[in-house]
Amino acid sequence: xxxxxxxxxxxxxxxxxxxxxxxxxxxxxxxxxxxxxxxxxxxxxxxxxxxxxxxxxxxxxxxxxxxxxxxxxxxxxxxxxxxxxxxxxxxxxxxxxxxxxxxxxxxxxxxxxxxxxxxxxxxxxxxxxxxxxxxxxxxxxxxxxxxxxxxxxxxxxxxxxxxxxxxxxxxxxxxxxxxxxxxxxxxxxxxxxxxxxxxxxxxxxxxxxxxxxxxxxxxxxxxxxxxxxxxxxxxxxxxxxxxxxxxxxxxxxxxxxxxxxxxxxxxxxxxxxxxxxxxxxxxxxxxxxxxxxxxxxxxxxxxxxxxxxxxxxxxxxxxxxxxxxxxxxxxxxxxxxxxxxxxxxxxxxxxxxxxxxxxxxxxxxxxxxxxxxxxxxxxxxxxxxxxxxxxxxxxxxxxxxxxxxxxxxxxxxxxxxxxxxxxxxxxxxxxxxxxxxxxxxxxxxxxxxxxxxxxxxxxxxxxxxxxxxxxxxxxxxxxxxxxxxxxxxxxxxxxxxxxxxxxxxxxxxxxxxxxxxxxxxxxxxxxxxxxxxxxxxxxxxxxxxxxxxx
Amino acid sequence: xxxxxxxxxxxxxxxxxxxxxxxxxxxxxxxxxxxxxxxxxxxxxxxxxxxxxxxxxxxxxxxxxxxxxxxxxxxxxxxxxxxxxxxxxxxxxxxxxxxxxxxxxxxxxxxxxxxxxxxxxxxxxxxxxxxxxxxxxxxxxxxxxxxxxxxxx
Numbered sequence: 022x023x024x025x026x027x028x029x030x031x032x033x034x035x036x037x038x039x040x041x042x043x044x045x046x047x048x049x050x051x052x053x054x055x056x057x058x059x060x061x062x063x064x065x066x067x068x069x070x071x072x073x074x075x076x077x078x079x080x081x082x083x084x085x086x087x088x089x090x091x092x093x094x095x096x097x098x099x100x101x102x103x104x105x106x107x108x109x110x111x112x113x114x115x116x117x118x119x120x121x122x123x124x125x126x127x128x129x130x131x132x133x134x135x136x137x138x139x140x141x142x143x144x145x146x147x148x149x150x151x152x153x154x155x156x157x158x159x160x161x162x163x164x165x166x167x168x169x170x171x172x173x174x175x176x177x178x179x180x181x182x183x184x185x186x187x188x189x190x191x192x193x194x195x196x197x198x199x200x201x202x203x204x205x206x207x208x209x210x211x212x213x214x215x216x217x218x219x220x221x222x223x224x225x226x227x228x229x230x231x232x233x234x235x236x237x238x239x240x241x242x243x244x245x246x247x248x249x250x251x252x253x254x255x256x257x258x259x260x261x262x263x264x265x266x267x268x269x270x271x272x273x274x275x276x277x278x279x280x281x282x283x284x285x286x287x288x289x290x291x292x293x294x295x296x297x298x299x300x301x302x303x304x305x306x307x308x309x310x311x312x313x314x315x316x317x318x319x320x321x322x323x324x325x326x327x328x329x330x331x332x333x334x335x336x337x338x339x340x341x342x343x344x345x346x347x348x349x350x351x352x353x354x355x356x357x358x359x360x361x362x363x364x365x366x367x368x369x370x371x372x373x374x375x376x377x378x379x380x381x382x383x384x385x386x387x388x389x390x391x392x393x394x395x396x397x398x399x400x401x402x403x404x405x406x407x408x409x410x411x412x413x414x415x416x417x418x419x420x421x422x423x424x425x426x427x428x429x430x431x432x433x434x435x436x437x438x439x440x441x442x443x444x445x446x447x448x449x450x451x452x453x454x455x456x457x458x459x460x461x462x463x464x465x466x467x468x469x470x471x472x473x474x475x476x477x478x479x480x481x482x483x484x485x486x487x488x489x490x491x492x493x494x495x496x497x498x499x500x501x502x503x504x505x506x507x508x509x510x511x512x513x514x515x516x517x518x519x520x521x522x523x524x525x526x527x528x529x530x531x532x533x534x535x536x537x538x539x540x541x542x543x544x545x546x547x548x549x550x551x552x553x554x555x556x557x558x559x560x561x562x563x564x565x566x567x568x569x570x571x
Numbered sequence: 572x573x574x575x576x577x578x579x580x581x582x583x584x585x586x587x588x589x590x591x592x593x594x595x596x597x598x599x600x601x602x603x604x605x606x607x608x609x610x611x612x613x614x615x616x617x618x619x620x621x622x623x624x625x626x627x628x629x630x631x632x633x634x635x636x637x638x639x640x641x642x643x644x645x646x647x648x649x650x651x652x653x654x655x656x657x658x659x660x661x662x663x664x665x666x667x668x669x670x671x672x673x674x675x676x677x678x679x680x681x682x683x684x685x686x687x688x689x690x691x692x693x694x695x696x697x698x699x700x701x702x703x704x705x706x707x708x709x710x711x712x713x714x715x716x717x718x719x720x721x722x723x724x
Contacts, residue, residue, distance in 0.1 A: 063684050064684060066691075147688070259577075260577040260581070264578065
């Protein structure tokens, strides 16, 4: 139907459209809901005087709608696949990430209502929520694309609102500085990334990482090889390819705050208001990890999880593994000396991003043959870790925000005597800290154990990563316990206080989720396994490439 | 190893190329400065004062609004061409045009909402004094913000 428009620009346009009928937009109803919500938020101030709170409620309603759409549409076989000429992909992995993201952003808005709503200039709400939802849309798209153009676009869509949000408190000097640092760093890294992506395009002449299957009505579908398949088929371009992949890793590494590119993270977290810090700590990093995982898995799959003469998957895996190990170590050691709770949580989030990067290094089958069962193991490890990490960070940042609101300071020393002054907050914070270390009574343990088991099962030098994560866990215990020690053993003459009920509710719910996820370890793991399917990663049933299109 | 060597040579040659050009230029060019030559170039006009002044933020707002509509036109143009070509399509020109029109109207509508927001809340007023900015704090529905801005001291 649309062939007339597409035909001059894109070969096979009309064949590539898998759902040109009624269900064409169906897999992306949630993203469309987000767009509609952005517009609704901008219209809200025309009708009300209390536009800040009204916009928050509109945004919450829109996100609820998006969540319902995601749950209704699901990730069945009718939506799984590539859409819009391969620009976007929907699969279990993407849907699970979107659900996580939207639940998390709803948590962030509730957190804003409980912690920051009173401090925001009346009338700034529409702008703030437009930016927040815009970034959310970008992160949602980051989770469902393997097209170079779309990768760059979605990363920028996620980044640009984040820069503004970091400096949203206009009279706040530290915030302005943080925002500027963030922009400069982001501009530099994304220009390196787009350079790398352009080299990839130059080498292989296609923007799609995955292969496209043309269901042209015959028993043997034609396959247009994607970038990964062409990479596996060609033999040259070694040095250029290394530069290109380096560029991709730099761009994503910035979003993940992997170590050589992590300098923005503590400054931005300190300067931004606390709900923005919480948003960036999970959503931004999670989206980047999901994006990188999809790209790397597709490439590894095309190579059959083995090294090729011209592309050493092992060395890509080793680079990612080393970056992950160094990131975790630097994050944990730097968190030692922090006195500001937001900076401490920033370094903690760098460390956790390091752990998750380690899972991304599982690109080469070392110890065992790749089967259908263990094909998507890294995706499952990332999803499980992100789900747990999301609640830990949401809770920890909420408590930090509530305490900062009460005491007017973000120093860890303000936590002394919190166990007496506000037992609920202290108990919740205790739970989050233990969970962030990865100790048993909470779900942080499940996430870390799952990650370690996955790494161990691959054997080889992945044992090194297991040891690094183990040592880092011990290192991290010191600074997390410092907060706990201050709360229960520190002395403080200040009077007891009753925290904001909504904020306490968020903290309590997060804490309960952490307990629930530990108790329901089995079903929870099964759920992540069920949703860990990455479209195009299916080495066993991969059809033979029959035609190479120009 | 060969890969590392190639990258190193590539980077080194790049650096050397830039350096050589700079050095040769510095050696060859005559150095005869005078007041006219070292003055700040302002399109041929004599410069007034220092160029290190604080630039009015309002210019950026105008520039941003301009940019939005610039992008809009850039997107409209190829759309209009394709829309015209669709008439020659043998299969369902009407359906194609319908889809394309709805798409573009949605895009334009989103843009208009943003524009209405700017207009309503005083971002387009050149004299957006403290009155307009702080009026958002205790803004009452039905207030003409531009009028209030004009009478503010």
